[in-house]
Amino acid sequence: MSSDWTIIEGVDPASAAYPLGAECDGEEILIFRVGAKLCGIQRVCPHQDADMETGKVMGEMLKCPHHGYIFRFDTGKCLNFPGVNAYVYEVSADEGILRIRRRN
Amino acid sequence: MAQGFDTVIKGGRVVDPAQSLNTVADVAIKDGKIAAVGRDLDGTGASIVDAAGAIVTPGLVDIHVHVYGILGFAYPDRVGITQGVTTYVEPGGPGVATYGEYRELTRGLTVTNLYCGAYIGPTGITGLEVVDGDVRALIGIPINDWLDTVEANRDDIRYLKVGAFSNYGSGVVKLGKGLAEITGLPLYIHIGDFMKSFKATTTPTAFNQAGQGDIITHIFHSNPGNILDGNGRVLPEVFDAEKRGVLFDVGYGAYNFNFDVAEKAIAQGVLPHVISSDLQQVNVTGPCYSLANVMSMFLKLGLTPEEVIERVTLNAARSIGLEDRHGTLHTGRAADVTILRIEDGEFELGDTQGNKRIGTQRFMPVLVFKDGHRHEIDMETAQDIDNWNMQVATDHIPEAASHLSAAQRDFLGALRRGIDDVQWHAAEFNTVYIDMKTAMELHRRFHAVCTATGIPLRDALLALMACLFDAPFTYQAAVAIVRQPRDFMLERLSAVAGAQARAAA
Numbered sequence: 207m208s209s210d211w212t213i214i215e216g217v218d219p220a221s222a223a224y225p226l227g228a229e230c231d232g233e234e235i236l237i238f239r240v241g242a243k244l245c246g247i248q249r250v251c252p253h254q255d256a257d258m259e260t261g262k263v264m265g266e267m268l269k270c271p272h273h274g275y276i277f278r279f280d281t282g283k284c285l286n287f288p289g290v291n292a293y294v295y296e297v298s299a300d301e302g303i304l305r306i307r308r309r310n
Numbered sequence: 311m312a313q314g315f316d317t318v319i320k321g322g323r324v325v326d327p328a329q330s331l332n333t334v335a336d337v338a339i340k341d342g343k344i345a346a347v348g349r350d351l352d353g354t355g356a357s358i359v360d361a362a363g364a365i366v367t368p369g370l371v372d373i374h375v376h377v378y379g380i381l382g383f384a385y386p387d388r389v390g391i392t393q394g395v396t397t398y399v400e401p402g403g404p405g406v407a408t409y410g411e412y413r414e415l416t417r418g419l420t421v422t423n424l425y426c427g428a429y430i431g432p433t434g435i436t437g438l439e440v441v442d443g444d445v446r447a448l449i450g451i452p453i454n455d456w457l458d459t460v461e462a463n464r465d466d467i468r469y470l471k472v473g474a475f476s477n478y479g480s481g482v483v484k485l486g487k488g489l490a491e492i493t494g495l496p497l498y499i500h501i502g503d504f505m506k507s508f509k510a511t512t513t514p515t516a517f518n519q520a521g522q523g524d525i526i527t528h529i530f531h532s533n534p535g536n537i538l539d540g541n542g543r544v545l546p547e548v549f550d551a552e553k554r555g556v557l558f559d560v561g562y563g564a565y566n567f568n569f570d571v572a573e574k575a576i577a578q579g580v581l582p583h584v585i586s587s588d589l590q591q592v593n594v595t596g597p598c599y600s601l602a603n604v605m606s607m608f609l610k611l612g613l614t615p616e617e618v619i620e621r622v623t624l625n626a627a628r629s630i631g632l633e634d635r636h637g638t639l640h641t642g643r644a645a646d647v648t649i650l651r652i653e654d655g656e657f658e659l660g661d662t663q664g665n666k667r668i669g670t671q672r673f674m675p676v677l678v679f680k681d682g683h684r685h686e687i688d689m690e691t692a693q694d695i696d697n698w699n700m701q702v703a704t705d706h707i708p709e710a711a712s713h714l715s716a717a718q719r720d721f722l723g724a725l726r727r728g729i730d731d732v733q734w735h736a737a738e739f740n741t742v743y744i745d746m747k748t749a750m751e752l753h754r755r756f757h758a759v760c761t762a763t764g765i766p767l768r769d770a771l772l773a774l775m776a777c778l779f780d781a782p783f784t785y786q787a788a789v790a791i792v793r794q795p796r797d798f799m800l801e802r803l804s805a806v807a808g809a810q811a812r813a814a815a
Contacts, residue, residue, distance in 0.1 A: 286591045
């Protein structure tokens with residue numbers, strides 16, 4: 207259930223520092239640099255609401271710094287505890303404009 | 311005269327606290343046993359290992375490693391022998407109802423010696439937010455089953471585990487203590503709570519209930535229910551418990567070790583008797599990584615290498631009543647030997663809250679022997695995703711299912727029919743919530759079908775696991791079933807069972 211693209215104003219995706227905090231559809235999200243891509247995920251861990259800003263990017267996944275739950279950026283599914291799901295976001299930096307929309 | 315040793319480990323510093331040994335010496339192995347420890351042993355004809363500059367210790371013992379169930383690993387030797395640990399204890403994966411399943415699925419699974427700590431709940435540890443501190447999830451405590459199971463498996467079951475958090479006051483800890491006394495097992499108490507759903511932790515009660523030989527784990531956690539009061543002073547119950555002979559265990563875990571708590575407690579004289587990792591799929595990719603990493607943190611906290619080694623050999627073995635079998639290089643014992651180097655440098659050490667310390671020394675296992683057999687060390691392979699990524703193969707049938715016997719497929723077909731009238735609701739494989747009442751009904755059905763079809767339990771369990779997992783995870787049967795969407799589970803059983811019918815046609 208993808209939503210419409212949300213434009214993040216006033217940010218140059220090329221020079222921004224990541225992870226970058228943003229808001230999409232009223233949800234606080236974090237945008238991480240994952241290799242050559244940008245990937246978005248909800249800021250608070252769905253397990254215990256911990257801030258995932260200092261989470262560790264592992265390949266195409268993010269590990270919550272609090273209890274170690276690992277989420278896939280593409281599906282939001284938690285790998286080590288199936289059934290726990292995070293909202294994840296597609297991120298576009300085309301033409302120097304940062305756009306995000308929810309993937310799941 | 312040549313002694314005819316199989317292997318001689320030459321020139322290392324032998325640290326064996328059980329024998330008060332801390333000296334440069336050789337360790338000789340013959341027929342899987344320690345044959346001699348001494349200077350200049352004759353290695354003629356033996357395989358020689360040069361351990362100069364390294365420390366030679368009894369095989370490391372970790373009393374808290376999740377091998378089975380939701381927290382377990384597909385390849386649990388990777389957090390055992392492969393990291394230099396020769397003996398470990400499963401801390402609560404099975405309960406009294408699932409102990410038989412656990413034994414069958416873990417039989418021959420690991421080179422590492424595996425012992426069991428049984429959980430007070432009937433299925434063992436099932437998950438997270440849920441039930442483990444909820445007295446309703448205990449579903450009655452079948453005293454007869456406990457007595458019979460422990461009596462028949464006393465050699466394997468080393469402690470009874472209970473959590474000191476609850477929605478019902480401190481009653482669960484007291485039930486645990488009562489059951490431990492009835493069964494004659496040490497009580498292994500998890501203190502602290504990370505789960506939202508519980509009203510209270512019961513840490514002071516845990517310390518008050520514990521007696522000589524009982525073990526408190528997660529001693530240095532910083533969650534609600536830790537051992538410090540609001541002013542950073544260690545609770546008096548902790549000192550009282552230690553005087554009574556209660557043992558303190560680190561159980562580093564995924565959220566249960568905090569440098570600030572450890573530093574404050576150690577400054578006030580509280581030292582752990584045992585250092586354990588609580589390795590599980592959540593922490594193996596950091597910040598725990600390995601028992602050796604946790605050991606290194608205690609060098610930073612001011613313990614000497616010998617004091618650290620004592621806590622992962624003699625003290626660990628003694629805490630689980632196995633000091634006559636593990637934790638020493640005494641002549642005649644099984645030749646479980648770990649060779650470690652102490653590396654100098656600057657090493658970042660992290661606690662489970664993300665706080666860092668820089669250590670100047672760390673332990674690094676370099677070689678290990680189990681029953682006299684040499685095994686290479688690989689500290690990284692435990693982190694490989696296939697070891698911890700427990701995904702249900704929803705979009706394909708695992709390859710292992712194609713190797714099932716006719717009897718196993720027949721069993722799956724019978725299981726499909728045998729649970730047809732049981733209703734449950736799961737939207738997807740969900741490890742957070744569990745319908746324990748239905749799980750217990752499915753447990754009863756699974757074993758009834760097993761008995762009716764005459765299939766060995768191990769074959770039945772492996773058949774079920776082959777329906778669900780690509781990697782060889784081990785899991786409580788009924789818990790695995792109840793966590794699947796019902797339609798998916800029934801269809802999968804039919805599909806795998808039906809492959810037999812098609813093959814035969």
